[in-house]
Amino acid sequence: MNVTYSDMKPDTASVANGSLIAGEELRDTTELKETLGLYRKVLFEQILPLWSTVGADHARGGYAETLSARGRGAPGPRRVRVTARQVYAMCEAAELGWNRLAAEAGVRHGCRFLALHTSAGGFLFHTLAADDSVSDIGFDLYDQAFLLFAHAHAWRLLRDPDIVERARLLRQSVVERFAHADGGFVDRLDKPFPLRSNPHMHLLEASLAWLPLDPDPRWRELADTVVALFLSRFVDRERGILRETFGADWTPVEDAGRCRVEPGHNYEWAWLLMRWEALTGGDAGAFPLGMVGFAETHGYDPLRRVAVNEVWSDGSASDGKARLWPQTERLKAWLAVARRSQGPDRWRAEKFALDAAGTLMSYLQTPVAGLWHDVMLEDGSFAAGDAPGSSLYHIICAIGELQRYVDSREEYA
Numbered sequence: 001m002n003v004t005y006s007d008m009k010p011d012t013a014s015v016a017n018g019s020l021i022a023g024e025e026l027r028d029t030t031e032l033k034e035t036l037g038l039y040r041k042v043l044f045e046q047i048l049p050l051w052s053t054v055g056a057d058h059a060r061g062g063y064a065e066t067l068s069a070r071g072r073g074a075p076g077p078r079r080v081r082v083t084a085r086q087v088y089a090m091c092e093a094a095e096l097g098w099n100r101l102a103a104e105a106g107v108r109h110g111c112r113f114l115a116l117h118t119s120a121g122g123f124l125f126h127t128l129a130a131d132d133s134v135s136d137i138g139f140d141l142y143d144q145a146f147l148l149f150a151h152a153h154a155w156r157l158l159r160d161p162d163i164v165e166r167a168r169l170l171r172q173s174v175v176e177r178f179a180h181a182d183g184g185f186v187d188r189l190d191k192p193f194p195l196r197s198n199p200h201m202h203l204l205e206a207s208l209a210w211l212p213l214d215p216d217p218r219w220r221e222l223a224d225t226v227v228a229l230f231l232s233r234f235v236d237r238e239r240g241i242l243r244e245t246f247g248a249d250w251t252p253v254e255d256a257g258r259c260r261v262e263p264g265h266n267y268e269w270a271w272l273l274m275r276w277e278a279l280t281g282g283d284a285g286a287f288p289l290g291m292v293g294f295a296e297t298h299g300y301d302p303l304r305r306v307a308v309n310e311v312w313s314d315g316s317a318s319d320g321k322a323r324l325w326p327q328t329e330r331l332k333a334w335l336a337v338a339r340r341s342q343g344p345d346r347w348r349a350e351k352f353a354l355d356a357a358g359t360l361m362s363y364l365q366t367p368v369a370g371l372w373h374d375v376m377l378e379d380g381s382f383a384a385g386d387a388p389g390s391s392l393y394h395i396i397c398a399i400g401e402l403q404r405y406v407d408s409r410e411e412y413a
């Protein structure tokens with residue numbers, strides 16, 4: 001593959017000053033389309049062939065937690081939810097036009113494993129030890145959100161009515177058993193606190209995935225409940241940022257008057273809130289754009305061209321390493337901003353999206369094709385280590401969003 005990171009870098013000086021020259025807007029959409037073409041090639045020819053075969057564990061069922069830098073699976077503990085994410089990834093692959101039979105086989109393989117690792121009450125188990133025994137018998141809200149999400153996409157692909165029943169039951173159990181007395185949901189049944197905004201975000205994602213698929217009004221209710229919580233508890237209205245952690249009574253956790261901010265989560269929430277607005281006609285106010293603005297201003301390192309893991313709410317550095325997933329969330333957020341913008345604003349948003357796409361491509365340049373680097377260090381090098389299977393969900397979702405954006409723009413061409 002001849003694609004290099006620098007080929008895809010936009011001219012950020014003109015992004016910053018917002019200058020727009022005639023014909024530039026048209027060229028940017030073309031660039032996004034070309035970028036999409038490169039991503040489709042990498043996805044179809046490198047990533048999916050590897051993760052749907054070596055990445056699927058045919059001895060133990062489900063999918064691998066990681067693949068080594070040589071592209072091999074390894075025995076070891078696994079998080080059950082990684083398979084839920086891979087079920088989604090295989091569905092999105094089919095949606096993007098990948099081999100449908102292979103995708104369906106991958107989805108069925110994952111769904112069998114998920115059904116086997118679900119409790120009698122319908123909750124997904126958390127982790128398995130290397131010998132496949134359940135090593136964590138507590139139930140975690142984040143895991144249940146991903147099971148709901150996987151169910152939505154599996155239903156869309158397979159149209160098996162049993163999936164809808166399972167999902168409705170699980171939603172009901174979550175709402176009843178995880179409910180916090182003061183609104184929202186506890187983090188785990190066995191260890192409810194601290195409360196966290198993050199699993200709520202994935203519940204919103206799962207509800208939005210179900211909205212167009214199932215007329216049951218309780219998906220919309222769940223989505224609206226999470227957005228209401230975002231507006232009343234999660235967003236720091238003064239600073240316009242997402243709060244991560246709360247005490248048992250929903251008091252935000254602060255450290256000497258400031259809190260930790262994850263740029264990746266701010267991008268990801270912003271993207272989901274804009275989707276919620278588009279799907280429901282709801283109004284999340286200026287917060288989505290504000291959170292993208294904060295993340296871009298304080299959580300993006302222009303030297304390495306990456307969104308970093310964590311900053312403090314006063315903008316100072318906290319964790320300057322940069323995992324892969326905040327880069328995909330940056331791309332998705334800017335595409336969502338571009339979708340709702342016109343003229344120079346859309347042009348700027350597309351430029352940022354292009355920058356994020358270039359950054360992501362640099363994480364995919366590995367000696368063995370189809371893998372990725374997970375962590376960029378402060379010096380710009382990548383940390384050695386295995387490729388986490390859980391990141392395929394982020395990568396393919398970003399490519400799906402890019403595809404949908406380009407398709408929507410072509411309607412106007």
Ligand SMILES: O=P(O)(O)OC[C@H]1O[C@@H](O)[C@@H](O)[C@@H](O)[C@@H]1O
Pocket residue numbers: 198268325388390391
């Ligand atoms: O750490 P893994 O499992 O790869 O997930 C990566 C990240 O996914 C995002 O969507 C968020 O939920 C993060 O909190 C999480 O850390």
